[in-house]
Amino acid sequence: MPNQSPQALVAEEEQRLNGGPVINDFSIQVATVNGSGSQSSNTVLMRSIFQMGIPVSGKNLFPSNIAGLPTWFTIRANKDGWIARRKEIDFLVAMNPETAREDVMNLDPNRVVVYEETLKLNQYRRDLAFFPVPFAKLAIEITPDSRLRKLLANMIYVGVVGELLEIDPAETEIALTKQFKGKAKAVALNKTALDIGRKFAKETFDRTLVPYKCHRMNATKGKIIIDGNTAAALGCMFAGVTVATWYPITPSSSLCETLADYMKEYRIERDGKANFAIVQAEDELAAVGMAMGAGWAGARSMTSTAGPGISLMQEFIGLGYYAEIPTVIFDITRVGPSTGLPTRTQQSDILSLVYASHGDTKHIVLLPASVEECFQMAYDAFDLAERFQTPVFVMSDLDLGMNNWMADPFKYPKKKLDRGKVLSVEDLKRLGNFRRYADIDGDGIPYRTLPGTNHPAASYFTRGSGHNEAAAYSERPDDYKRNMDRLSKKYETARQHVPPPQIQSANGAKIGFLGFGTTHWAIIESLDQLQREYDRPISYYRLRAVPFTKHLAEFFERHDRVYVVEQNRDGQMGMLIKLELPAELAGKLRSIRHYSGIPIDARFVTDALVAAEKGEQN
């Protein structure tokens, strides 16, 4: 895979840099030490740009550590609204002595560096614009408290960067007040730091030496900034979740923690009582076991976890599939195998979700690509779980779950919750009897009753061992097979109910991309690059759920080659697709894989596609 940019990109970059100021199109990277409190500063910086109406995205590249290891926060501002990660850094804020040299060496020529003066970074390169700032010294002016000084140095760089990029100081002040809402003392201290940074930069530097500038535009009005886990938590709350049981694990912890915060605000009734239960379990086995117990008893239940938790939950997931118990399981994926890179992103749990547990199993997996979809699919997942009486997965990832994304405000779900085929006392009176695992409607979905239903025919025995239609223990081959075939039929029915793909057919396109989840952002930007740089029309199939829908084969039929873009080593989604398609269509599948733990970027996709297509022509 070529690593360097193709000529087209070089030309574009030259134009960007030589043709005067670069407006609203740059990446800032802040290199700090984790635990140094830079998160607030970075949020203020990002929000300031956002409030100027400029599309922006923020990605935190952090270590699996509490304090003391390197962390990088990247803010991408892009007037065209591209919010995928961009490989190239334009503006570096070097605050971490340990990584400063490497951070500087990694930059392309003519980029900008703001750094702690004492690090003497200007000795390493001649082709960069250096702006040394005595952060430590400036912080002394504000407070004698050394711990506080460290935090305030972070706000000083916000002031410096703001001055150099010409960010409206009024917007920064609003962002700062929002960040430290209700803490007047913190607002005042940070405001002082901000002003000191601005003043220093104004008096010391010639800001025309920085080509990157923020000019007010109108592309973010009415938009929100939110991370995927918060969005998913909101989706759960508005889906009427009543029982959430979880065990802490990066990068999913914030989902249930945020859920707990919102539920305390919006789901406590007038008498002060909660219409929900959120329980931190002793491990993932217990977390999913509780969720299943609650789902069986009729609650809208959920748990959230990451790959290692999914591994631990396998046995229960199989029980949920076979005994037909609804629950929602969020997998906010990270880099595996094993502990892997716990704070980096990947899409490598696909097969372990779709086929989770021993025996013949197959599951419904929803694949949100955006924060809007985290909200919507969290909501949908509960309807699907109860409709299909089975565990339903929502697969997000660290990049989507923990990073800040710009989005339109979420739409209020106006439809009635689908609680599925649950028989009431009245139903039982009418029917007289009930067979738990009988396929009455021909869709593979049986009827269930909830414990506590006051009718002599309501009860049944749920078990993970072999059972017949009446839920009685059975080892009979015909009972076993009939039940397994019905479960398969139920999965076929699900194809018509899962979110369909979003397909973008390009005129005359012979090739197509197939992507899902966060890969989407790199693909849409890559499509633009391929159009502009290579005049190459390409179709795009954004997969939103497993099982696949009928559209999949149709898309493969219409194209000569389909490039499945995913963030794992083995091309797991490609494998699934190959299993599904007839051989002549499966042969059209090509694979583009990005699996370093860093979010995939558009240039990578473009380069990979171009290289692969060259190979096809030879």
Place this chain on the structure above:
Amino acid sequence: MSMTTQQTSATPPKNMNRLGFTMADYKGAESTLCAGCGHDAITSQIIKAFYEYGVEPHRVAKLSGIGCSSKTPAYFLSKSHGFNGVHGRMPAVATGVMLANKSLISIGVSGDGDTASIGMGQFVHLLRRNVPMIYIIENNGVYGLTKGQFSATADLGSKAKSGVMNDLPAIDVCAMAIELGCNFVARSFAGDPKQMVALLKAALGHRGTALFDVISPCVTFNNHEGSTKSYKYAKDHEELLHEISFVPFFEQITVDYSDGETTDVELHDGSHIRLRKTDKGYDATNKGAALDTLRKCQELNEFLTGLIYINEIKPDFLTLLNMTDEPLATLPQERVQPKEDDLREIMAELM
């Protein structure tokens, strides 16, 4: 699992309990366990206790893990929902069930392998949380379904059917339960139906986890000479901590119990459990003494049965969570889905 069912004032007809159910309403499918299995005796006591106390079958959730013991919920209360889950994980399922529907009465049946080995992690956390349920360990010291391997409750020096001696100490689930804050800890014997029924009825009146460690001999793999979990050994060695009687909330208390020989504990539902002292002079409300007794018991290889510890003060897990009075499972959409204005407010904060 305190009952809130109102009392019926009229005396029920013969062969019917106060709610109008017959004993048959509490029976289940026929047992497939070995003839003479201690577990079947326990099943009979469960049926009797639930009948006599007067529990509405539809309000019961029967829960279990995997093993011979875990099959038994199919053999009682067939008018109740049952859930036979995965090995050692019944506590999590039970917790979830009770979170979803606090009006249910949960009874979990586990074994010594299911609880003290594979399920130890969940067992201790269930106790720590004090999830309201009856938790019965049908303890026979062996794995029956896999043909007689020792379990973690097999006593040191106990002999397997194959002749192998157990050289590891037993885990005392009762002592552990008291340490972890369980407030109703009983040890009983499958061959002592009277005590078992009185204790089970008391457990129905207790709100919190009620733990039963019931020695339940495995007639196929652990009922031989040299076993400390055989019928013969248990019968020869059982010593009662006290004589137990149960006075339900729906019956008038007429007997004077302030004779110094009887401890009377009022349960959450208003029932009373009356513990008549034997020569042991045992006080079941003293946590330190309970632990001390269990320690000595283990040292001397004694088999003491009765209500080892009871404390009716500690709140159960569901009370701590301060949930709505109605079950969460069946709350209507308008109560569990916040309003459109709420979403608008949240969105505005994120702008």
